[in-house]
Amino acid sequence: MRMPPSDAAVLARRAAIIEGLRALVPGEGVIVEPRELRAYETDGLTAYRQIPLAVVLPSTTAEVAAVLRFCRDEKVKVVPRGAGTSLSGGALPLADGIVLGLGKFNRILEIDVANRCAVVQPGVTNLGITHAVQHLGFYYAPDPSSQIACTIGGNIAENSGGVHCLKYGLTTNNVLGVEFVTIDGEVIRVGGKHLDAGGYDILGTITGSEGLLGVVTEVTVRILPKPPGARALLVGFPSNESAGDCVAEIIGAGIIPGGMEMMDRPAIHAAEDFVHAGYPRDVEALLIVELDGCEPEIDHLIGRVEAIARRNGAVSLRVSNSEEERLAFWAGRKAAFPAVGRISPDYYCMDGTIPRRALPYVLSRMREMSERYGLRVANVFHAGDGNLHPLILYDANNPGELERAEAFGSDILRLCVEVGGVLTGEHGVGVEKRDLMGTMFSEEDLKQQQRLKCAFDPEGLLNPGKVFPELHRCAELGRMHVHRGKLPHPELPRF
Amino acid sequence: MTTWRPSDLNELREIIAGAVADGQPLEIVGGGTKRSIGNLSQAAHTLDLRALSGIRAYEANELVLVAGAGTPLAQIGRELESKGQMLAFDPPPLGPDQTIGGVIAANLSGPRRLTAGAARDHFLGFTAVSGRGEIFKAGGRVVKNVTGYDLPKLMAGSWGTLAALEEVVLKVLPRPEKTRTVLLFGRCDREAVAALARGLGSPYEVTSAAHLPAAAAARSSVGYVAAAGSAVTALRLEGFGPSVEHRCRALRDLLGAEEELHGANSRVLWDEIATASLLPRDRxxxxxxxxxxxxxxxxxxxxxxxxxxxxxxxxxxxxxxxxxxxxxxxxxxxxxxxxxxxxxxxxxxxxxxxxxxxxVPGFEPASSLARRIKEAFDPLGILNPGRMGF
Known part of the structure; x- marks a missing residue:
């Protein structure tokens, strides 16, 4: 992976930089031993590793501000990090940069039931928020599969989704406010317990910015009353087409299920072999449709979804009649990644989104690619919103196989864009999809995004090498090319 | 004083590039229904986007609609209604001329914003021309996307000060089958807000929650509301028939509610709340x-x-x-x-x-960061100068 060239001057000043950082963050808050740094060398995208210059673990906003200001003055790059679960390499370190870990920001600051929100520090885990409010009958809706480990700060950086986001939204739809620190050390609060911005929506801009614009130090999230109940249908189909048609008809009927997941035959078999969830093996596609709400609503919708499924050729159909059964339906889907990990030494998880109508075409093209690359692929799919997670099976010990898996993955993402979709639905661009940005965006599109970056971080010190394939200097990006004489009709009076 | 009416993206780019070259700021307008909000634009010339009109793609099953920025909101509303869908953020009805671009640029949302999110939460992507006179796009045409910065969020509520929208991509959602509005009478402001919090903290999926002090309630054209002779507190429930009926009963019990509104009455009341038309006009x-x-x-x-x-x-x-x-x-x-x-x-x-x-500053005073963001899109201040107070 090509990363920005290391700054030799920074590497040469390492000892002085560490001394400076230690003056700002006391004791064990600055990690410099190679053995300890190794714990931070990678994130959820383990194919890439890099030992950072140092790791800094501040515990107050003032320390974060001091560290960022120091790094700006010393021209030291900064890679922010939560729990390091990014699947796109968002927290991949740089040799000449520090990793700024927010793990010590792990406190719930306030639970405000009257305003249905919680104020937490960014290092609190996603599930930790739900745990803190569930005794009051509330929960935090976005549920990325890493929710037991991933932090809310990381969720904001990546705008994380999850199984329930079709109905309840992504992170950006569930965050009310943040405090963040710019590379200049300025502490900025946007949003809060109120709704919407009084000026530009900086909160919405920070969310999903992959650590390139600022470091979040406090978060206010919306919490929701827990639905009184949930039941699920487990439906098998003889083809991906019929499963896709069923999904389209459910949505067309005005039903937005709490969750709607699809698995293809390889994924069904891997999951069933692993957890024995009772999935049918003789179907091409399996759909889990979960309906939540009050009992009359669930009963009503179960009936309607069942009718739609049968109309679309379902060959097997079960409705959960107990909480145990509902969880059993999910057990296979939730274990899909480790299940695939069991049948292959390594797997590579992709994350494109497509218009759902293109699903059969995309899956058939993927089968062709699978043969061409000589690598198997299993698909799990957030069917409601078109977010596809192909798992490419490979063995890193076979020379060249990782590279082949990556090329296969890139082809899948190009295909997603080709059919009108996008490179990433919830995992972020990071380093992983950085070099594919040009398939979705023009040079002008990317330059305008980088001009926004310049408004926050003109020296490009925050998480460089992520998201953008080419780094431009802000002075160059800001230049205007105004030539009156070269306008299309210079002879016409205009104003 | 010139009024420009581009009919496609390229014309829009040429006009803005020309304005940049000549240093002539532009006021961007659609139907002009929000011209009275906030501060006055300081531009001498007008850029009217209403010719950038038309629904360019709409697939109900994909929950996505693509339209020119100048498309009338009413046209989009009709099209969605024909497929049983809606814009869930409840854009306040400000008159027949309002355009979707204006709704997005102002990030204006109605009562359902409380639970369904704002215009910005249903704004998936766009094509626009920046104040640099350059065409750019961001976001996508699918409901789930995190590729690149979320510029749609920044564009929503920027009141045309960063770029002129040419095309918008919207997330659309099913229109509820049934609506009920539960009414409480005679609560003081504090009691009413506490009751609304109880309703929203309950599992009965309240989608909107409002309180009308007595003077405002008396102006309602809904008989049940105007005749109450007291303050009226309203909670809206929406969804599938059997579910709404069940939740309506449960919520009435929980809050000791006096009355409920159905269908048309409910719709009229929430429109009155969305537009604040229950308050005196001349203030x-x-x-x-x-x-x-x-x-x-x-x-x-x-x-x-x-x-x-x-x-x-x-x-x-x-x-x-x-x-x-x-x-x-x-x-x-x-x-x-x-x-x-x-x-x-x-x-x-x-x-x-x-x-x-x-x-008077019509919006919150801009931070230095907001000013740097403005410069990143419109360094010469060509687009809607003064509109947000800067």
């Missing part, structure tokens, strides 16, 4: 967003200093303040001080005489 109008529980406190603080009427939406978090005698600053200092003391939020000058709009 200075502020739109204030605070923590829901702080709404009554803000109103009380303003009422101590000024002759004011109020209307609460968003469970108390959106306070409409109509001022009879507002003083030289239109009540800005008192309103903004009340917001600050109540824990923060923001106040927008929603309707006022032009002299006042020229003198």
């Amino acid at each position: 200075v109008l502020w739109r204030v967003s605070v923590a829901p529980s702080a709404g009554p406190e803000v109103a009380a603080a303003v009422a101590r200093a000024l002759d004011a009427e109020f209307l609460y939406d968003w469970a108390g978090g959106l306070v409409w303040i109509a001022l009879a005698e507002a003083g030289g600053d239109g009540g800005a200092a008192i309103v903004r001080d009340a917001v600050r003391r109540a824990g923060g939020g923001h106040a927008t000058l929603f309707r006022a005489p032009d002299a006042l709009r020229a003198a």
Whole structure:
């Protein structure tokens, strides 16, 4: 992976930089031993590793501000990090940069039931928020599969989704406010317990910015009353087409299920072999449709979804009649990644989104690619919103196989864009999809995004090498090319 | 004074590039229904986007609609209704001329914003021309996308000061089969906001929650509301028939509600709330967003200093303040001080005489970061200068 060239001057000043950082963050808050740094060398995208210059673990906003200001003055790059679960390499370190870990920001600051929100520090885990409010009958809706480990700060950086986001939204739809620190050390609060911005929506801009614009130090999230109940249908189909048609008809009927997941035959078999969830093996596609709400609503919708499924050729159909059964339906889907990990030494998880109508075409093209690359692929799919997670099976010990898996993955993402979709639905661009940005965006599109970056971080010190394939200097990006004489009709009076 | 009416993206780019070259700022307008909000544009020339009109793609099953920025909101509404869908953020009906581009640029949302999200939460992607005279796009045409910065969020609520939208991509959702509005009579502001919080904290999926003090309620054209002769507190329930009926009964029991509205009455009431039309027309109008529980406190603080009427939406978090005698600053200092003391939020000058709009910051004063963002898109200040106070 090509990363920005290391700054030799920074590497040469390492000892002085560490001394400076230690003056700002006391004791064990600055990690410099190679053995300890190794714990931070990678994130959820383990194919890439890099030992950072140092790791800094501040515990107050003032320390974060001091560290960022120091790094700006010393021209030291900064890679922010939560729990390091990014699947796109968002927290991949740089040799000449520090990793700024927010793990010590792990406190719930306030639970405000009257305003249905919680104020937490960014290092609190996603599930930790739900745990803190569930005794009051509330929960935090976005549920990325890493929710037991991933932090809310990381969720904001990546705008994380999850199984329930079709109905309840992504992170950006569930965050009310943040405090963040710019590379200049300025502490900025946007949003809060109120709704919407009084000026530009900086909160919405920070969310999903992959650590390139600022470091979040406090978060206010919306919490929701827990639905009184949930039941699920487990439906098998003889083809991906019929499963896709069923999904389209459910949505067309005005039903937005709490969750709607699809698995293809390889994924069904891997999951069933692993957890024995009772999935049918003789179907091409399996759909889990979960309906939540009050009992009359669930009963009503179960009936309607069942009718739609049968109309679309379902060959097997079960409705959960107990909480145990509902969880059993999910057990296979939730274990899909480790299940695939069991049948292959390594797997590579992709994350494109497509218009759902293109699903059969995309899956058939993927089968062709699978043969061409000589690598198997299993698909799990957030069917409601078109977010596809192909798992490419490979063995890193076979020379060249990782590279082949990556090329296969890139082809899948190009295909997603080709059919009108996008490179990433919830995992972020990071380093992983950085070099594919040009398939979705023009040079002008990317330059305008980088001009926004310049408004926050003109020296490009925050998480460089992520998201953008080419780094431009802000002075160059800001230049205007105004030539009156070269306008299309210079002879016409205009104003 | 020139009015430009581009009919496609390329013309739009040429006009803005020309304005950049000549240093001539432009006021961007659609139907002009929001021209009375905030501050006055300082541009001499007008860029009218209404010819960039038409629904370019709509696939109900994909929950995505693509339209030219100048497309009338009413046209989009009709098209969605024909497929049983809607814009879930409830854009307030401000007249037949309003365009979807204007709704997005103002990030204006109605009562359902409380639970379904704002315009910005249903804005998936766009094509636009920046104040540099360059075409760019961001976001995508699918409902789930995190590729690149979320520029749609930044564009929503930027009031045309960053770029001129040419095309917008919207997330659309099913229109509820059934609606019920549960009414409580005679609660004071604090009791009402507490009741709204109980409703929203219950599992009965309240989608909108408003409180009308007696004077506002009396102006409603819904008989049940106007005849109450007291303050009226309203909670909206939406969804599938059997579910709504069940939740309506449960919510009425929980809150001891006196009355419920069905169908047309319910629709009329929420439109009246969305447009604050229950407040006197001839007054200075502020739109204030605070923590829901702080709404009554803000109103009380303003009422101590000024002759004011109020209307609460968003469970108390959106306070409409109509001022009879507002003083030289239109009540800005008192309103903004009340917001600050109540824990923060923001106040927008929603309707006022032009002299006042020229003198008072209509939005929260821009931070230095906001100014740098403006420069990143429109370094010469060509687009809607002055519109947001800068």
